Amino acid sequence: MILPPDPSQGRRPWGRDQARLHRHLLRQPTLLPAGGSLLVAVSGGQDSMALATLLLDLQPLHGWQLQLWHGDHGWRPEAARQAGQLTLWVRSQGLDLRLDRADPVPGSEAAARDWRYGCLAAAALQGRCTHVVTGHTASDRAETVLLNLARGSHLRGLASLGASRPLAPAAGPLQLARPLLIFDRSDTGRLCRERGLPVWTDSSNADLRFARNRLRADVMPVLESLHPGASRRISAQAERLEAQFEAETELLDLALAGLQQGEPTGPLPRRRLASLAPASQRRLLHHWLRRHLGRDPGARSLETLVDRLVRGRNPGRLDLAGGWQLHWDHSTLWVRPPDPLHG
Numbered sequence: 001m002i003l004p005p006d007p008s009q010g011r012r013p014w015g016r017d018q019a020r021l022h023r024h025l026l027r028q029p030t031l032l033p034a035g036g037s038l039l040v041a042v043s044g045g046q047d048s049m050a051l052a053t054l055l056l057d058l059q060p061l062h063g064w065q066l067q068l069w070h071g072d073h074g075w076r077p078e079a080a081r082q083a084g085q086l087t088l089w090v091r092s093q094g095l096d097l098r099l100d101r102a103d104p105v106p107g108s109e110a111a112a113r114d115w116r117y118g119c120l121a122a123a124a125l126q127g128r129c130t131h132v133v134t135g136h137t138a139s140d141r142a143e144t145v146l147l148n149l150a151r152g153s154h155l156r157g158l159a160s161l162g163a164s165r166p167l168a169p170a171a172g173p174l175q176l177a178r179p180l181l182i183f184d185r186s187d188t189g190r191l192c193r194e195r196g197l198p199v200w201t202d203s204s205n206a207d208l209r210f211a212r213n214r215l216r217a218d219v220m221p222v223l224e225s226l227h228p229g230a231s232r233r234i235s236a237q238a239e240r241l242e243a244q245f246e247a248e249t250e251l252l253d254l255a256l257a258g259l260q261q262g263e264p265t266g267p268l269p270r271r272r273l274a275s276l277a278p279a280s281q282r283r284l285l286h287h288w289l290r291r292h293l294g295r296d297p298g299a300r301s302l303e304t305l306v307d308r309l310v311r312g313r314n315p316g317r318l319d320l321a322g323g324w325q326l327h328w329d330h331s332t333l334w335v336r337p338p339d340p341l342h343g
């Protein structure tokens with residue numbers, strides 16, 4: 001049920017976008033929990049301006065504490081002026097803007113992203129926030145899916161940019177939430193126009209040397225004209241894949257428990273494993289190694305392993321990344337952690 005806004009709480013606008021986001025949040029109550037303390041990352045672009053505005057509109061219904069954050073990478077001469085204008089707009093909404101300036105200036109997109117998330121984690125911790133919120137939309141997710149597909153990434157790479165994840169292991173329970181994945185870029189653009197929001201364009205978004213910008217400028221419009229709503233459907237497909245991987249992880253845990261009849265990181269019985277179809281063996285080995293190593297074992301290690309296990313019955317050993325070792329004899333496979341004395 002969509003609750004109308006409480007008139008005693010102010011006169012924020014209410015329309016189809018607010019109703020849609022509100023419904024989405026009611027359906028996923030852990031995404032931005034009522035009463036949570038949210039740090040909203042605002043670049044000044046149309047997506048995060050729409051995000052800040054929608055969260056301000058819904059704030060009376062959800063009781064959030066809102067704080068806004070902006071990062072100035074120092075890349076463009078006009079960035080400091082834009083940050084000043086953004087500060088004024090945020091103040092006009094009754095909030096303060098936390099501002100960080102990069103020093104030294106990050107040398108790449110990846111370094112800029114690391115710097116932003118580092119600042120966001122620190123600011124969130126300082127401001128006692130439970131969630132960092134970004135303005136990623138279905139369009140961003142669709143672009144990520146297509147770029148990963150073109151690069152030949154593992155299927156799991158196609159499920160990236162999900163609705164939420166822990167921000168960083170060091171940031172404890174702090175979550176990164178992306179509530180605007182139900183909207184695409186045309187929705188946020190329309191909302192900004194309808195509300196007369198100031199939008200600061202980033203000139204580097206037009207630079208066609210960046211793969212994402214070329215995809216955005218040349219590929220997405222073609223897909224959208226062939227199949228209107230393509231971005232949203234590609235993004236929804238990634239969402240389904242993500243859910244499928246979650247289910248698969250649980251099922252693999254059950255299968256491992258059945259196979260081992262004990263500890264999920266204990267030894268693996270080789271003959272019982274070999275009785276399964278090669279694809280199932282590969283999935284189980286991958287999952288078992290992930291449980292040990294705490295990260296992906298890498299496609300190459302897995303292929304080498306399966307190849308050697310299938311070819312011979314003899315004992316063997318495979319060196320894995322980070323000093324880990326995998327051993328096997330005719331009946332069992334087991335993993336040895338890195339030797340601290342030879343690290």
Ligand SMILES: Nc1ncnc2c1ncn2[C@@H]1O[C@H](COP(=O)(O)OP(=O)(O)OP(=O)(O)O)[C@@H](O)[C@H]1O
Pocket residue numbers: 040041042043044045046047048049069070071072073116133134135136140202205
């Ligand atoms: N300089 C920044 N300061 C604050 N938040 C940022 C900054 N850059 C990116 N973000 C956050 O990350 C999200 C995705 O970043 P991305 O670079 O894809 O967006 P953008 O094109 O810069 O801007 P927008 O998404 O606001 O249109 C943004 O919606 C915003 O929440």
